[in-house]
Amino acid sequence: MALNFTLDQQDLATQARAGRLTTRHGEVSTPAFMPVGTQAAVKTLTPDELSAAGADILLANTYHLFLRPGVETVRALGGLHRFMGWPRAILTDSGGFQVLSLAKLRKVTDEGVEFRSHLDGSRHLLTPEDAIRVQDGLDTDIAMSFDEPVEMPADPAVVRKAADRTVRWAERGLVERDRLRAEGRGAMALFGINQGGVDPGERARCFERIGTMPFDGFALGGLWVGEERALSLDMVEHDCGLFPVQQPRYLMGVGHPVDLLDAVARGVDMFDCVLPTRNARRGTVFISTGRLVVKNSGYARDQRPLDPACDCYTCRNFTRAYVRHLFASGELLGMRLASIHAVHQMIGLAREARQAVLDRRFAAFRTTFIERFRSGETLARPEDDPIPAPTRKGPTDDVE
Numbered sequence: 001m002a003l004n005f006t007l008d009q010q011d012l013a014t015q016a017r018a019g020r021l022t023t024r025h026g027e028v029s030t031p032a033f034m035p036v037g038t039q040a041a042v043k044t045l046t047p048d049e050l051s052a053a054g055a056d057i058l059l060a061n062t063y064h065l066f067l068r069p070g071v072e073t074v075r076a077l078g079g080l081h082r083f084m085g086w087p088r089a090i091l092t093d094s095g096g097f098q099v100l101s102l103a104k105l106r107k108v109t110d111e112g113v114e115f116r117s118h119l120d121g122s123r124h125l126l127t128p129e130d131a132i133r134v135q136d137g138l139d140t141d142i143a144m145s146f147d148e149p150v151e152m153p154a155d156p157a158v159v160r161k162a163a164d165r166t167v168r169w170a171e172r173g174l175v176e177r178d179r180l181r182a183e184g185r186g187a188m189a190l191f192g193i194n195q196g197g198v199d200p201g202e203r204a205r206c207f208e209r210i211g212t213m214p215f216d217g218f219a220l221g222g223l224w225v226g227e228e229r230a231l232s233l234d235m236v237e238h239d240c241g242l243f244p245v246q247q248p249r250y251l252m253g254v255g256h257p258v259d260l261l262d263a264v265a266r267g268v269d270m271f272d273c274v275l276p277t278r279n280a281r282r283g284t285v286f287i288s289t290g291r292l293v294v295k296n297s298g299y300a301r302d303q304r305p306l307d308p309a310c311d312c313y314t315c316r317n318f319t320r321a322y323v324r325h326l327f328a329s330g331e332l333l334g335m336r337l338a339s340i341h342a343v344h345q346m347i348g349l350a351r352e353a354r355q356a357v358l359d360r361r362f363a364a365f366r367t368t369f370i371e372r373f374r375s376g377e378t379l380a381r382p383e384d385d386p387i388p389a390p391t392r393k394g395p396t397d398d399v400e
């Protein structure tokens with residue numbers, strides 16, 4: 001069995017769930033926030049720091065690793081876990097989203113996606129079968145089916161066509177995994193992705209077929225891509241109502257604390273997003289009382305930690321004044337300290353949500369958290385000028 005999912009508790013007042021995923025590299029408790037290790041690294045952080053933040057699973061991007069260093073190199077070096085020194089679980093995305101957002105001159109056909117690398121312009125073809133083979137070569141624990149995301153807003157006909165293609169590609173990916181398994185490979189779990197934009201009918205039509213396929217879990221695709229938030233949450237509720245209760249549900253690309261809790265309340269188990277760490281490297285972090293812009297001059301002599309309610313390494317040891325100074329001086333340690341807090345904060349939030357479900361108090365926990373998050377307590381006034389952001393692209397500001 002590639003993956004085992006145990007539901008420990010289901011909330012009575014909401015659809016929130018507490019569960020555990022058993023992978024080939026340890027147990028993952030859910031709800032789970034997965035930090036994003038785009039190119040086999042969560043920018044600026046070591047595996048030890050990620051473990052200390054409570055991470056039991058990371059996400060890595062297939063598209064990036066496919067282009068550099070290449071799957072054969074990772075395989076020769078013992079697989080992704082050994083290559084990046086991370087012994088716990090890894091989920092890889094299918095590459096589809098990055099191909100469509102980063103690659104040049106891409107052409108989507110029924111066969112797959114033809115594109116030019118954003119690194120050197122080299123020409124590649126990524127098919128649904130390739131996406132499965134590459135993820136298997138990386139030795140991931142959870143692979144994602146190759147889907148065709150749609151840029152929003154999109155014409156209904158375009159959404160429908162992409163959903164149909166996603167279904168056919170899902171079938172081909174499963175066939176490829178079976179073929180790999182016949183060769184003694186393909187041990188990874190595989191999740192299907194539901195598409196259909198923000199049209200409930202289209203999403204239901206897509207899942208009518210995806211839902212009958214032998215996937216180990218299901219993801220909600222094509223949401224949080226620019227549409228209205230209330231509409232996205234409606235789609236989450238809609239999809240979770242269709243997805244099987246006994247399998248994990250993964251909402252891709254969501255990383256705002258309030259969005260996370262609102263989606264947990266609708267039945268989602270897993271999340272990933274570059275937002276918390278990307279913002280942290282630019283000097284903005286979420287804390288329990290809102291969004292803290294470290295560079296704000298109001299913190300120049302602030303002796304409190306970034307979040308007085310947080311027990312991460314950064315908040316236990318450093319003041320806002322110091323972290324602000326690091327950003328003002330262009331010291332890389334500022335990015336690291338902010339990233340440590342950001343990862344700890346999101347993983348901690350998912351953990352607290354889990355505990356609240358287990359204790360049968362999730363609805364109250366969510367209300368209290370959101371009220372406090374919107375309070376802005378201890379935050380400097382927004383009119384205090386932040387230091388102008390450097391215009392030059394920083395070394396850790398690479399594509400994601």
Ligand SMILES: [Zn+2]
Nearest residue numbers: 310312315341
């Ligand atoms: Zn902290």
